[in-house]
Amino acid sequence: xxxxxxxxxxxxxxxxxxxxxxxxxxxxxxxxxxxxxxxxxxxxxxxxxxxxxxxxxxxxxxxxxxxxxxxxxxxxxxxxxxxxx
Amino acid sequence: xxxxxxxxxxxxxxxxxxxxxxxxxxxxxxxxxxxxxxxxxxxxxxxxxxxxxxxxxxxxxxxxxxxxxxxxxxxxxxxxxxxxxxxxxxxxxxxxxxxxxxxxxxxxxxxxxxxxxxxxxxxxxxxxxxxxxxxxxxxxxxxxxxxxxxxxxxxxxxxxxxxxxxxxxxxxxxxxxxxxxxxxxxxxxxxxxxxxxxxxxxx
Numbered sequence: 134x135x136x137x138x139x140x141x142x143x144x145x146x147x148x149x150x151x152x153x154x155x156x157x158x159x160x161x162x163x164x165x166x167x168x169x170x171x172x173x174x175x176x177x178x179x180x181x182x183x184x185x186x187x188x189x190x191x192x193x194x195x196x197x198x199x200x201x202x203x204x205x206x207x208x209x210x211x212x213x214x215x216x217x218x
Numbered sequence: 219x220x221x222x223x224x225x226x227x228x229x230x231x232x233x234x235x236x237x238x239x240x241x242x243x244x245x246x247x248x249x250x251x252x253x254x255x256x257x258x259x260x261x262x263x264x265x266x267x268x269x270x271x272x273x274x275x276x277x278x279x280x281x282x283x284x285x286x287x288x289x290x291x292x293x294x295x296x297x298x299x300x301x302x303x304x305x306x307x308x309x310x311x312x313x314x315x316x317x318x319x320x321x322x323x324x325x326x327x328x329x330x331x332x333x334x335x336x337x338x339x340x341x342x343x344x345x346x347x348x349x350x351x352x353x354x355x356x357x358x359x360x361x362x363x364x365x366x367x368x369x370x371x372x373x374x375x376x377x378x379x380x381x382x383x384x385x386x387x388x389x390x391x392x393x394x395x396x397x398x399x400x401x402x403x404x405x406x407x408x409x410x411x412x413x414x415x416x417x418x419x420x421x
Contacts, residue, residue: 149329152252152266178328186325 137209145205148183149176161205169204177202189217221374221401222408224381226419227282229254229274229396236281251277251394262346269310269333270394272342275301275387278398279343282383286400290347296380298351299340300369302358303388306336339387351379361386361395363416370401370411386420 142156149172163169166177177198184190184201190212192198201211228235231250234243243250243257251273255265258280268276310333317327332338337355344353352373358365370384385398397420401411409415 150266151263153263175329175332182325182327 134209134213137213138205141205141209141212144183144187145170145180148179159205161209163204165202165204165208180208184212187218188212188215190215219403219405220407221371221411222404222406223399223411223415223419224402224404224408225282225286225400226385227278227396227398228419229278229281229394229398231392231394234281237285241281264342267329268342269307269313269330269338271303271307271309271336271387271389272333272339274389274394274396275339275398276342276346278385278387278396279346279383282398282400283347288347293348293350294381295350296378297347297349298373298376298379298382299343299349299353300356300366300373300382300384301337301340301354301387302356302362302366302369303336303386304357304359304361305388305390306357307334307338309390310334343383349383351382352376361397361420363413363420366416367411367413374401374403 138161139156142159142161145151145159146154146156151170159170166172177195180202181192181195181198184192192201201208225237234241234254243253245253251270254277258277260280265273265276310330314327314330314334317325317330336357337353340353340355343349354369354373356365356369366384366386370382373379373382381400381402383398383400386396387398388395399411399416399419
């Protein structure tokens with residue numbers, strides 16, 4: 134799980150252009166939205182694309198993201214259970 | 219009342235000039251726009267999410283307003299933005315196209331898509347400085363001081379507008395070509411806003 138969390142942090146930094154952050158700067162248990170990384174609605178859409186492109190997970194309902202994107206750890210746990218690639 | 223050029227910024231791949239002062243920036247990254255951002259010690263993480271056109275316009279506006287007494291936090295209903303370029307948002311449109319080019323690798327990027335309009339750069343500058351006046355973006359085949367002058371004077375026909383950020387903001391094929399001017403209605407006579415002076419500052 135820790136390897137997946139690190140991989141995910143790197144991918145999030147890349148796809149969301151968080152150029153001034155390193156994986157160490159991201160607390161895997163901190164909220165991704167509003168607090169924590171302070172991501173916005175476009176970032177949420179980009180994370181949905183990331184899930185499908187890198188892990189083959191298609192979220193049919195954007196509202197599902199609300200629970201899945203609570204933190205990097207929760208995201209990683211969801212990916213570990215549902216990934217198809 | 220005089221209409222003056224209160225400040226200007228010229229930004230290209232090879233030149234960065236603000237009010238007659240050349241600024242030298244050491245190039246450390248592939249994108250010199252990121253170098254300028256770091257040189258300015260800005261703390262605005264959204265910068266890195268912008269497309270190149272918005273980055274270029276945003277940085278030029280930061281430099282343009284750097285020495286002007288302007289409170290970024292106060293809403294400015296008397297300030298407008300009038301920009302123009304040749305290539306619209308084609309630079310970013312091409313990047314977006316790469317995300318939808320192939321059926322077996324079809325992942326349209328939302329964060330790239332939101333910049334597939336040239337006037338988004340107006341919005342970035344307006345958000346940063348709380349500019350609430352009219353905002354317009356024009357496409358012109360070539361740099362045209364006459365068109366810029368005409369569009370700005372038309373904007374000043376609204377009596378509520380006292381200052382305009384205007385100019386040419388173009389970015390395509392890694393070529394940055396920006397001239398931003400801050401035009402103000404002022405009592406004193408300074409550098410007059412006219413076609414010749416726009417042309418002079420561009421060349």
